[in-house]
Amino acid sequence: MAHAYWEMCNWEYRNLRMFLPMLTSVLVLQGAGLVLGIGLFFHHIPPSAALYVATGVPVLNLLTLGLIFEPQIVADRRAEGSYEFLRSMPVPRSMMMLAWYTVSLVPSLPALVLSLVVAVARYHLHLAVSPAIIPAIVATSLTGTLLGYALAHGIPSPMVTRLASTTLIFILFGFSPIMFPASQLPAWLVSANRWLPFGSMATIIRSALVHGLATPAGAGRAYVTVCAWGALAALVSARVVRHRR
Amino acid sequence: MLGLRGRGKSRSEAFADTQHAGTAHGVEDWVFRAENVTKVYRNGVRANDGISLHVDPGEVYGLLGPNGAGKTTLVKQAVGLLKPTSGTITLGPYDLIESPAAARQLCSYLPQAQPPIESFSVHEAIQLCGRIRGGRTSVVKRRADELIEALDIGEWRDTRGIRLSGGVKRLVGFAMVTVCPGRVVILDEPTNDVDPLRRRLLWNQIRELGNRGVAVFLVTHNVLEAEKSVDRLAIISGGRLVAEGTPSSMKSEDRGNLRLQLMLVPGCDTPEMPAFCHHATRVGNNVVAVVNENDAAHAIGWAVEQIGEGTAEEYALGATSLEDAYIRLTGEAPGDDGTE
Numbered sequence: 001m002a003h004a005y006w007e008m009c010n011w012e013y014r015n016l017r018m019f020l021p022m023l024t025s026v027l028v029l030q031g032a033g034l035v036l037g038i039g040l041f042f043h044h045i046p047p048s049a050a051l052y053v054a055t056g057v058p059v060l061n062l063l064t065l066g067l068i069f070e071p072q073i074v075a076d077r078r079a080e081g082s083y084e085f086l087r088s089m090p091v092p093r094s095m096m097m098l099a100w101y102t103v104s105l106v107p108s109l110p111a112l113v114l115s116l117v118v119a120v121a122r123y124h125l126h127l128a129v130s131p132a133i134i135p136a137i138v139a140t141s142l143t144g145t146l147l148g149y150a151l152a153h154g155i156p157s158p159m160v161t162r163l164a165s166t167t168l169i170f171i172l173f174g175f176s177p178i179m180f181p182a183s184q185l186p187a188w189l190v191s192a193n194r195w196l197p198f199g200s201m202a203t204i205i206r207s208a209l210v211h212g213l214a215t216p217a218g219a220g221r222a223y224v225t226v227c228a229w230g231a232l233a234a235l236v237s238a239r240v241v242r243h244r245r
Numbered sequence: 246m247l248g249l250r251g252r253g254k255s256r257s258e259a260f261a262d263t264q265h266a267g268t269a270h271g272v273e274d275w276v277f278r279a280e281n282v283t284k285v286y287r288n289g290v291r292a293n294d295g296i297s298l299h300v301d302p303g304e305v306y307g308l309l310g311p312n313g314a315g316k317t318t319l320v321k322q323a324v325g326l327l328k329p330t331s332g333t334i335t336l337g338p339y340d341l342i343e344s345p346a347a348a349r350q351l352c353s354y355l356p357q358a359q360p361p362i363e364s365f366s367v368h369e370a371i372q373l374c375g376r377i378r379g380g381r382t383s384v385v386k387r388r389a390d391e392l393i394e395a396l397d398i399g400e401w402r403d404t405r406g407i408r409l410s411g412g413v414k415r416l417v418g419f420a421m422v423t424v425c426p427g428r429v430v431i432l433d434e435p436t437n438d439v440d441p442l443r444r445r446l447l448w449n450q451i452r453e454l455g456n457r458g459v460a461v462f463l464v465t466h467n468v469l470e471a472e473k474s475v476d477r478l479a480i481i482s483g484g485r486l487v488a489e490g491t492p493s494s495m496k497s498e499d500r501g502n503l504r505l506q507l508m509l510v511p512g513c514d515t516p517e518m519p520a521f522c523h524h525a526t527r528v529g530n531n532v533v534a535v536v537n538e539n540d541a542a543h544a545i546g547w548a549v550e551q552i553g554e555g556t557a558e559e560y561a562l563g564a565t566s567l568e569d570a571y572i573r574l575t576g577e578a579p580g581d582d583g584t585e
Contacts, residue, residue, distance in 0.1 A: 003379070004377070007373065007376050007377045008377070010373060010376075011373055011377065014364055014365055014369060014373070015361070015363075015364050015365070016364070017364055018363070018364040018405070018407075019364075077361060080358065080359075080361075081356065081357065081358025081359070082358055082359060082360060082361035084321070084326055084354075084356045084358065085354075085355075085356055085358070085360045085361060085418075086361065087326060088324050088325070088326060088349055088352075088354040088356070089349065089374075089377055089378075090346070090349040090350040090377070090378060090379075090427075091349075091377060092346070242345070244325065244326060244327055244328040244345065245286070245287075245327050245328065
């Protein structure tokens with residue numbers, strides 16, 4: 001298993017390496033760009049809004065590769081026919097997923113750190129980074145990757161996969177309480193987001209970066225929600241990657 | 246997790262079984278067997294209909310047939326990418342349908358599509374595949390170098406896949422799946438896009454696999470090359486296995502017959518074929534038919550007449566080939582140089 005994991009990490013890294021500098025740059029620009037760009041909506045951005053933006057953008061950094069790009073990469077492979085080459089390799093499916101997850105962190109983490117640095121510098125924020133940031137990053141990125149994996153391998157049509165991942169972008173940016181408080185959403189969206197993972201991902205990241213924005217009970221509930229979605233996505237992923245027509 | 250289970254074998258034992266491909270290790274029967282395999286897709290298409298065949302260790306077995314005959318469907322079921330509606334596929338003690346993980350470990354598979362190697366250099370891709378299949382680094386490196394030289398692709402050894410032509414990519418794909426081959430190597434159209442010289446080198450390597458005791462199961466449209474290189478072959482048409490045997494046995498029905506090929510003037514309609522011409526098929530500007538040896542003189546006379554009338558440019562009369570058996574059995578002409 002360890003051998004398979006290591007060699008698949010090797011494979012995924014080499015597969016991405018031509019694009020890694022560009023991917024990292026895109027994620028950095030996305031993170032820093034969002035932090036700075038949203039501030040332009042306001043004449044003077046309220047400090048609380050700045051805090052939500054600053055602590056929400058890292059969630060997007062962590063989700064972009066696993067949840068958005070992976071389905072598109074898999075859709076491209078299906079369209080060009082190389083998907084089956086990889087599926088026929090003698091590697092446990094779980095190791096393939098873990099290897100992808102490991103490699104996708106490479107560009108995501110620098111982007112996360114840089115977006116926080118930009119936010120602190122731009123909006124004069126004070127963040128209190130706690131050790132809980134590590135499990136928060138792991139839970140968020142792993143659940144995002146598993147969701148992306150389930151989407152990528154569960155939808156046979158490349159076109160539908162691309163449309164689904166594009167739709168997710170709108171859901172993440174506009175309808176999930178990642179960069180703004182849930183109280184700013186309509187009531188029905190607040191209820192929906194109580195069960196969806198994205199708002200909870202923002203809560204656990206935020207609670208590890210800032211004191212007082214989430215209660216321990218709230219953070220605890222958020223962890224349960226994120227982990228439950230992770231487990232569900234893992235089950236669905238395991239089923240879809242093993243499925244044979 | 247994903248175990249390589251086959252009649253009580255542990256995963257490590259099964260993995261070890263792949264490492265002894267080509268040797269006389271153990272006394273198990275390592276024959277690849279498909280028995281009564283039927284595959285009906287959800288839309289009702291019956292892609293495989295009761296196909297039974299076997300491939301012995303060391304045998305190069307060809308699978309021929311027109312487009313849509315079900316060849317690729319059959320091989321995909323062998324490597325665990327599709328599941329049969331009914332029937333069994335076994336390799337030695339392993340049921341490849343019950344254990345797709347075992348299928349992937351024991352079978353090396355080169356699909357029709359190009360491998361995803363845009364970011365990999367040639368030697369990187371081959372070596373990495375070998376290590377993924379469990380080969381030792383030093384052995385894989387040596388074997389990769391041997392394959393690169395044997396296939397005459399050393400010029401592109403350090404070139405990234407994104408810069409490679411389709412033919413070279415195909416050769417790299419072949420090397421990737423055979424650097425550390427399983428008990429069975431399944432090749433789907435391995436010679437597509439490959440130039441004639443390197444195609445010969447590729448066939449040599451396919452033969453070499455067989456000599457090492459690996460069972461090679463290959464899908465090809467290139468009937469003429471298959472005739473020279475395979476030990477046995479099967480012809481599939483409409484999802485059914487319509488013929489199986491050695492190239493000689495396939496041609497036995499054509500003993501006493503000759504092959505008449507008439508090269509038509511471009512733009513001319515197919516002339517009315519005389520009664521002594523059988524199974525006439527037009528491929529491009531060539532009309533191919535089978536004539537009995539006793540009608541050879543009549544055939545030549547008729548062909549000369551066509552030239553005189555300006556319908557044809559030249560003709561050729563010679564021994565029948567596997568292609569004629571293929572046409573007789575399927576009613577279709579195979580592509581030339583792997584194209585349709």
